[in-house]
Amino acid sequence: MVWTTLDFQPDEYNSAARLLAKTAFPINTLDALQALDVINNWRSAHAYPLNTFQITLRNRARKFEKGVTVAQRAKRLDSIHRKLLSKKTMRLTQMQDVAGCRAIFSKLTNVYRLAEFYKKTDFDHKFRNEKDYISNPKPDGYRSYHLVYEYVGTASTSDYSGMRVEIQLRTQLQHSWATAVEAVGLFTRQALKSNQGDEDWLRFFALMSSAIAAIERTPCVPDTPGDKSSLVSEISTLAENLRAKDMLRAYNTTLETLGAAKDAKYFIIEVDPDEGKVTLRRFKAKESAAANSQYTDLESKIPEGSSRQVVLVSAADITALKRAYPN
Template sequence: MDWIQPLYTRSEVDRAGEKLAATGWVDNGRGEPDTRHELAVLNNWRAAHSFPLNTIQMGLRRRIRSIEPQAIVSQRLKRAPATIAKLRRFPGMKLSRMQDIAGCRAIVSSPAGVRELWSAHRRSKMKHKLIREVDYIQWPKSSGYRGIHLVYRYRSDRNETYNGLQVEIQLRSKLQHAWATAVETAGAIKDQALKSSEGNAGWLRFFALAGSWLAIKERSPVVPDTPSDPVTLRDSLVRLATDLNVVGTLDDYRTFISYAPERLPPHCHYFLLERRPDERSMTVSGFRKSRLAGAAKLYEEREEEIRGIDGAEVVLVAMDSVANLRAAYPNYLFDTDLFIKELDLATRRQVHLPGHPLHKR
């Protein structure tokens, strides 16, 4: 297949990023300076990451086969509004150096599986250079987020076109993924950037507490500035969940979202997911591997169409099977069943949790 190549220099990419960050996403084309060229630069830069992303996720799949064959592996290209928002949050960041434009993720059953997969990457002899690794399980984010992040700089002697482009790998357990799914779902419903620690203080505190509750279940360190005593933590979590009507909020939208994977063309590899909370709808478009360019173009068009619509999102992902789409991206289906189940368990009066390291940073 013909892969999309970068058409602009890194200096041009950075200049485009600076202008887009100054203008913002929602306001672009709404009386602000014309940014069509800058968006074209960003879109090409993003699409050009497809080749190194595909290469690195193939390596991830190979390593995971001997560890947990049923694990879910997915990949995605970062949404334009999320990219611009990140540039605005971090004024010194350069678009050409952003490490998560392209990302792939593995979801395994337990933290032990996460660490085994991490160790397998460390032992690997691939040419791509590991430039960053962060253990958010041992050192959870204050938001409650947990997982392992690895960033690789692509390198190939046979195809130097993409050398230097970066790809992020996220390794998560099922419970860690359930937490992240719930945060993104609540953020979409409330139209707040909760995953970036922005928005309602009550919801942010709730997810920090929930992160600690799940960490204790996985015998992992709790989130900074949350109770280390399980009973105190449980009481605080349940009280806040009740005040915010967390279960009702999450469950209300889930019952309205559905999609029909059987209607997609056969042998799809790329999927365009479009979520519209205002219409309580979700659409999925499928593309074969040979149609990456068409999928990338439609991605750009859909992003433009939903600009300014509260909570609306579209993302281009790749999966080995449409059957795994729900498991990999439940947030786009408002599917928070596992998280709600764990929250329900927290409401029980008796707390029977295994021993765990409760030290904090």
Template sequence: MSDLMSIFGTPTMANAQYEKGKIKLEFSKNQIKKAGESIRKEGVTNDNVKLIQNYRAAHLYPLMIIKNLVWKHIQKIAPNAIIARRLKRLPTIIDKLTRDTLDGINKNTMCVTRMQDIGGCRVIVDNKEQLLRINSSLEQSRTLHITKLSRDYNINPKKTGYRGIHRIYQCYGKRKEHDWKGFTIELQLRARLQHLWATTVEVVDLCEGKTLKTNPYDADPRWIAFFREMSDFLADEDGFISLSNEQKTQKKQ
């Protein structure tokens, strides 16, 4: 209970928040899937968006559970870390269902029930050591939730230069039955400089009307090159990579 109190303030507040977050899925996964397909083919209607809204809301409770799980590990390693959670906005979900594919060639076949980041939790720590220790601690933890996927973008950065560690949790995956069994929550672990980089990308997208974050294939290659180089410099500063003086000089040119 002390972990809940550190997040919500008092036991009463903690219980109230958890109870408020227990929004159950009122439709079958197949109905949700068909609603997503309907939005892509026919556009948004009151009927299909109602199902998507319920599916989105049903992620809140498992999101709170995963955030609390992560918080327990953070307290021991990086008590000053920042942790935040969010449900993906409905317009963003709809956009992912209806927009062109990233490569601009293949048909969009995105299925809403396969989206793994409708519920998302983000942790920002000071440095590489804390980042790796928290990730290792989570790897070794015994929990009812299954780590469905773990990607270390420090080893293999994205095309844009994005770095960080992503973990996908399948809630209550080890339970035989549970009302929220199978809901997936994405956890992002970032060092402070990595978060600064990612925030800068979002600001450029907003101010310049770019698509660096959502569709790098369609973005200005000059921006992509700039942020990739910036990412390398910051990774060198954090100790994830080591750039020689010659490499640094070449990148500055």
């Protein structure tokens, strides 16, 4: 198995990121393309530590729920770009979620049981921080339990030491909420995931998150009704005005699968809302570097303001992929 190695120094990665923050898409200038190569190397090099964390997550999660869904993903270029713009002092090498893996449980109790297991069990890697967005939901309604670790390598993998990986633990209801936000944001061309866009849609999803909280008996989203009747009434009004059910049902797409690899591990998903089309490219485990390279190339060609999106993810198979990324 050939994994991407680090080809540049930290200052070079951070310098490339600063240039990216000033660049509009599609990327076509020589300086920006060179910077993109540097950034892609940083992101691609996370594949080895991410794979290590994902294997551990899968083994540990199955101790608590055999049917748990586990997947991993590399952060999208536009998400990196947005974070660099919003946080002027952010350095690429300090970004905690360039690589992430998640476990999706049917029961909330298993989320917390696994989180405690991580914190109390010996682990070869350095704990950085945790954020409980379930007990303390974000104002937009986002819920998940985050654990961030810093990879600690052995003699042969010491080059990857210091790279950070984010582990997300959530329930199926919380995951359905998050993927619905992404889907509506994608098709309405709004950054709802970043709490930007139409106020009615933002309010609708905040209320829906509080409805999920009522089911799971967790704290509701700040500034949303605490009583059931008021919550249901406001949700119903917004759902009707937004035609939420009709809109979500209308987002049917055709799926085109490229690559004949039956033992595929990595998948590039390209979504074109205007064409109503999803293109799925498949790569074997040994093709990690090729997958990352093509991923960056496809992303760099998306025009500014386009609703087209590309994401590189990993799952056990197509069925697991659909469970992990239903949107």
